[in-house]
Amino acid sequence: MTTIEDAAAGPTGWFRLDRDGHRLEAGGAWTIAASARLDQELLALEPGTGGIEIDASKIEKLDSAGAWLLLRTRRSLEAAGRKVNRFSLPELYVPLLESLDTCPDTAPPAARKHGLHDRLALIGKATVQAGQQAWHILGYLGRVTVEAGEAVAAPRSNLRIAAIVHQVEETGLNALPIVGLLSFLIGVVIAYQSIDQLRKFSAEMLTIDGLGIIMLREMGVLMTSIIVAGRSGSAFTAQIGTMRVNEEIDAMRTMGINTIDTLVLPRMIGLVIALPLLTLYADLMGIIGGAVMCAFNLGINIPTFLRQLQQAVGVNTLMVGLVKAPVFAFVIALVGCYEGFQVARNAASVGLHTTRAVVESVFLVIVLDAAFSIMFSVLDI
Amino acid sequence: MKAAQDDMVIKVRGLVNGFGSKIIHDHIDLDVRRGEVMGIVGGSGSGKSVLLRSIIGLIPPRAGTVRVFGQPVGEVEGPDMKALEMRWGVLFQQGALFSSQTVAENIQVPLREYTTMSQSLMDEIAAVKLTMVGLPEDTAQKYPSELSGGMIKRAALARALALDPELLFLDEPTAGLDPISANKFDELIKSLRKSLGLTVFLVTHDLDTLRAITDRIAVLVNKKIRVGTIDELRRDKDPWIQDYFSGARGRAALDSAG
Numbered sequence: 001m002t003t004i005e006d007a008a009a010g011p012t013g014w015f016r017l018d019r020d021g022h023r024l025e026a027g028g029a030w031t032i033a034a035s036a037r038l039d040q041e042l043l044a045l046e047p048g049t050g051g052i053e054i055d056a057s058k059i060e061k062l063d064s065a066g067a068w069l070l071l072r073t074r075r076s077l078e079a080a081g082r083k084v085n086r087f088s089l090p091e092l093y094v095p096l097l098e099s100l101d102t103c104p105d106t107a108p109p110a111a112r113k114h115g116l117h118d119r120l121a122l123i124g125k126a127t128v129q130a131g132q133q134a135w136h137i138l139g140y141l142g143r144v145t146v147e148a149g150e151a152v153a154a155p156r157s158n159l160r161i162a163a164i165v166h167q168v169e170e171t172g173l174n175a176l177p178i179v180g181l182l183s184f185l186i187g188v189v190i191a192y193q194s195i196d197q198l199r200k201f202s203a204e205m206l207t208i209d210g211l212g213i214i215m216l217r218e219m220g221v222l223m224t225s226i227i228v229a230g231r232s233g234s235a236f237t238a239q240i241g242t243m244r245v246n247e248e249i250d251a252m253r254t255m256g257i258n259t260i261d262t263l264v265l266p267r268m269i270g271l272v273i274a275l276p277l278l279t280l281y282a283d284l285m286g287i288i289g290g291a292v293m294c295a296f297n298l299g300i301n302i303p304t305f306l307r308q309l310q311q312a313v314g315v316n317t318l319m320v321g322l323v324k325a326p327v328f329a330f331v332i333a334l335v336g337c338y339e340g341f342q343v344a345r346n347a348a349s350v351g352l353h354t355t356r357a358v359v360e361s362v363f364l365v366i367v368l369d370a371a372f373s374i375m376f377s378v379l380d381i
Numbered sequence: 382m383k384a385a386q387d388d389m390v391i392k393v394r395g396l397v398n399g400f401g402s403k404i405i406h407d408h409i410d411l412d413v414r415r416g417e418v419m420g421i422v423g424g425s426g427s428g429k430s431v432l433l434r435s436i437i438g439l440i441p442p443r444a445g446t447v448r449v450f451g452q453p454v455g456e457v458e459g460p461d462m463k464a465l466e467m468r469w470g471v472l473f474q475q476g477a478l479f480s481s482q483t484v485a486e487n488i489q490v491p492l493r494e495y496t497t498m499s500q501s502l503m504d505e506i507a508a509v510k511l512t513m514v515g516l517p518e519d520t521a522q523k524y525p526s527e528l529s530g531g532m533i534k535r536a537a538l539a540r541a542l543a544l545d546p547e548l549l550f551l552d553e554p555t556a557g558l559d560p561i562s563a564n565k566f567d568e569l570i571k572s573l574r575k576s577l578g579l580t581v582f583l584v585t586h587d588l589d590t591l592r593a594i595t596d597r598i599a600v601l602v603n604k605k606i607r608v609g610t611i612d613e614l615r616r617d618k619d620p621w622i623q624d625y626f627s628g629a630r631g632r633a634a635l636d637s638a639g
Contacts, residue, residue, distance in 0.1 A: 032496065033496075035496075035498065039498065063577060065545055068505060068506065072505070103509050103512040345526065346526040347480050348526075
């Protein structure tokens with residue numbers, strides 16, 4: 001590492017105390033390059049007793065770090081009960097030293113370290129905050145629902161079709177490559193694992209049943225939702241959050257523009273349209289992935305594969321997966337936009353809330369998926 | 382270093398900058414002498430900040446050379462560039478304080494990077510710098526988001542001064558400050574310059590600041606640059622310069638100097 005100490009050229013700062021300790025002489029370059037060393041040496045100085053004279057007139061170069069060290073030395077000598085009889089410094093540097101003389105003696109206390117008590121308090125605080133957060137999101141849900149209702153009731157004035165179409169493109173169309181590729185690979189993995197296990201029972205054909213059911217009921221919609229939460233939910237938070245940092249949201253409010261109508265509803269409606277379509281596409285790609293695997297590993301040709309698939313899954317299975325998609329889309333958009341509006345007016349806050357939006361929406365998607373599973377099993381679907 | 386180079390801190394020769402097909406600087410030359418305060422003015426979009434950024438090496442120029450302390454910026458690398466960066470401090474337009482760190486930690490970033498100081502000395506130096514820029518000592522533990530605009534500028538100046546640089550770049554330091562804070566800022570730069578022997582490269586729109594602290598002024602107009610003292614520039618025939626210094630605002634600010 002390059003340090004300023006290495007880079008400095010020329011004479012360095014020095015000081016010496018004469019034998020009886022009544023005269024401190026300083027000279028050379030008292031600059032930041034020498035200050036780390038001078039600091040250690042000055043701190044090691046014995047306080048001594050009686051009057052003292054500080055002669056700094058041989059100092060050739062002084063900057064604010066060096067001036068502080070001089071000043072600190074004078075103060076600590078005085079604090080130790082020694083009277084500074086004379087203090088000489090080249091005329092040039094007197095204003096610098098004087099301008100620093102208002103500086104407080106001790107550095108302000110560093111931030112407090114956390115003890116057990118503080119940690120307990122932090123846990124309590126976080127718990128209360130989590131509760132408040134849930135309460136706020138619930139309130140937000142209510143507000144968005146009301147606004148959405150109004151928008152649907154009077155679509156001409158409140159619904160921004162162009163913005164919605166843009167969001168469908170951004171969150172749906174542009175996500176096709178990544179969603180397609182990942183679903184295809186998931187299909188390959190499921191088929192591969194199933195073949196290995198089912199071969200032990202000579203029931204390889206059941207691979208197709210398993211693949212169809214897993215892909216259509218669970219994996220298609222879950223994978224798509226998680227990808228979209230990471231891709232679009234985070235984008236919502238970052239976009240709205242950056243607008244908050246730039247005071248754009250405030251500007252819109254003062255112009256009487258409804259931020260829910262303009263920012264939240266297009267994203268929400270766009271995603272509610274896009275996610276089911278993406279899910280359908282993901283289902284398809286997953287099954288293609290499985291089919292490819294079956295063709296390679298089991299030698300099942302496509303007509304056979306399709307016939308078996310048709311026996312195993314019905315429209316019902318597909319619908320069970322697809323019906324979850326709009327709900328997940330709604331949750332992802334709600335959390336993404338909500339966190340965006342929570343951003344404070346600094347850059348760090350955008351990152352913090354974006355992370356939170358992704359974590360919260362993925363969490364909620366999985367919890368809701370579990371709830372759906374329970375509901376469907378109770379309803380016997 | 383040779384004596385002749387010694388009193389030219391910044392030496393710009395034939396600098397060309399542009400974005401796309403738009404040329405912003407067309408072969409401009411500029412010298413800044415040691416210990417001088419050079420003001421840079423120009424209309425919006427005339428490339429004041431671009432000039433500053435190309436001098437400190439953030440924008441590679443299309444053509445021309447920039448020498449700072451005799452070193453060609455953009456050609457020196459590694460330890461030499463670091464050695465150069467230690468000798469200058471930059472105050473960005475928005476302060477550019479690191480928002481995840483307290484003010485004291487912000488000031489200590491260059492100290493931690495470039496010196497072997499103990500933590501206690503770094504704390505003391507941070508307090509000293511805050512005193513120098515006129516901020517109360519409890520600012521040290523605050524985060525940038527808790528500060529007002531004027532305080533951010535001052536804290537950012539404290540960070541720019543952390544390594545006691547010889548050369549200070551200020552990008553619109555008084556923009557957005559109230560007149561009283563702006564005056565104090567001018568006084569501060571003046572006193573720092575006197576006590577530390579600073580060379581200052583100052584981009585500003587503030588005529589009061591120009592009058593109060595600059596020795597010479599460089600005007601960016603029509604992709605070229607004109608350099609002179611205020612009095613010399615007021616006699617310049619260029620319409621923009623005439624308008625700038627002899628318009629209503631210009632006269633009010635400059636004539637009050639007496």
